[in-house]
Amino acid sequence: MKFRLIRLLILSILAFITFPVFGQEKSDKNDYKAEIGIIGGASYYIGDASSTFFDYQNIKSALGGFFRYKIDNRIAFKGELISTVIAGSGIENQAFAADIVGEYNFFDLEQDPYKRFSKIYSPYLLAGVGLMNYDYQAVNMTNPSFVFGLGMKLKLGNRLNLNLQWSNRLLLADNIEGVAKYNNMNNLNGLNIFNNDFISSLTIGVSFDIWKKECNCMNLHQED
Numbered sequence: 001m002k003f004r005l006i007r008l009l010i011l012s013i014l015a016f017i018t019f020p021v022f023g024q025e026k027s028d029k030n031d032y033k034a035e036i037g038i039i040g041g042a043s044y045y046i047g048d049a050s051s052t053f054f055d056y057q058n059i060k061s062a063l064g065g066f067f068r069y070k071i072d073n074r075i076a077f078k079g080e081l082i083s084t085v086i087a088g089s090g091i092e093n094q095a096f097a098a099d100i101v102g103e104y105n106f107f108d109l110e111q112d113p114y115k116r117f118s119k120i121y122s123p124y125l126l127a128g129v130g131l132m133n134y135d136y137q138a139v140n141m142t143n144p145s146f147v148f149g150l151g152m153k154l155k156l157g158n159r160l161n162l163n164l165q166w167s168n169r170l171l172l173a174d175n176i177e178g179v180a181k182y183n184n185m186n187n188l189n190g191l192n193i194f195n196n197d198f199i200s201s202l203t204i205g206v207s208f209d210i211w212k213k214e215c216n217c218m219n220l221h222q223e224d
Contacts, residue, residue, distance in 0.1 A: 035068040035161060037207025039082070047176055047197035049088030060085035062201045064097075073108040073118070077101070078126070082201065086134060086176055093135050095176070095199070097169060099147045101128030109153055120155040126167065132199075136175045143173040159209035171197045 043062040044050075050058050064082030071077070078101050086093045107122040108115065127148045134141060151165035176197040 031213045032159065032209035033070055033211040033213055035070070035207040035209055036065070037068075037161070037163065037205050038065050039063070039080075039163070039165070039203040039205030041201060041203030043082075043084040043199060043201040045086045045088060045176070045197065045199050047088065048174070049091050058087040060087050062203055064203075066205070066207070068103070068207065073110050074105045076103045076105070078103055078128075082203075084199070084201065086199070093176070095132060095134040097130055097132045097145070097199075099128055099130035099145075099167075099169070101126045101130075101147050105153065109155065111155055111158065121153060123150065123152050125150050126165075130169060132169065132171055132176075134176055141173075141175070143171055143175075145169040145171045156206075161207045161209070163205045163207060164203075165205070166200070166202050168201075169199045171199070173197065 040063050042059050044059045062084040066080040068076050068078040080099045082097045086095050103124050103126045105122040105124045108118040109122045110118045112118040130145045130147045149167035154162040174196050
């Protein structure tokens with residue numbers, strides 16, 4: 001089932017990338033305030049019921065979407081929703097995460113060949129907070145998390161973008177396993193300073209620029 005979802009997501013991304021974008025002008029550059037996009041990839045869980053990093057048996061699909069508001073070409077704020085599965089020794093629980101993060105691009109992300117520090121790609125850092133919803137011992141729970149990670153952005157066109165991201169969610173609770181007998185079974189929580197559960201996701205996504213900026217044309221026709 002998960003491989004079918006991953007294949008469907010890949011086909012959707014390819015279709016989105018190759019779909020012609022009408023009404024664009026070469027002068028648009030990066031003149032949009034926001035992006036909306038879809039993401040897909042894989043995630044894994046580290047906690048009392050899983051003691052191995054990148055254990056292929058416990059890697060599960062991750063699907064979601066995001067909205068990014070660009071303050072300028074370096075700084076942005078992003079809201080992200082993602083659905084995944086928490087898998088470990090004898091557990092497999094559905095989980096949903098909602099995050100709000102700030103992003104910092106290392107380069108000015110825009111299509112401007114005349115600007116020295118502008119590029120159509122940029123690595124970036126992200127950090128923020130979130131909420132995670134999951135089942136614990138047949139009881140639905142929601143707990144806060146600390147979110148951090150890094151990624152790479154690439155402009156595929158005037159309004160089309162590619163995003164590759166590795167994000168981490170440190171849950172401010174130690175009960176995501178959902179079965180009492182697994183609580184601290186492997187003494188694993190000593191791996192992080194907060195002694196709590198941890199979820200990591202590697203995703204790829206595509207986004208489309210929306211919300212066009214107003215033109216600042218005051219000096220457009222001024223002579224030197």
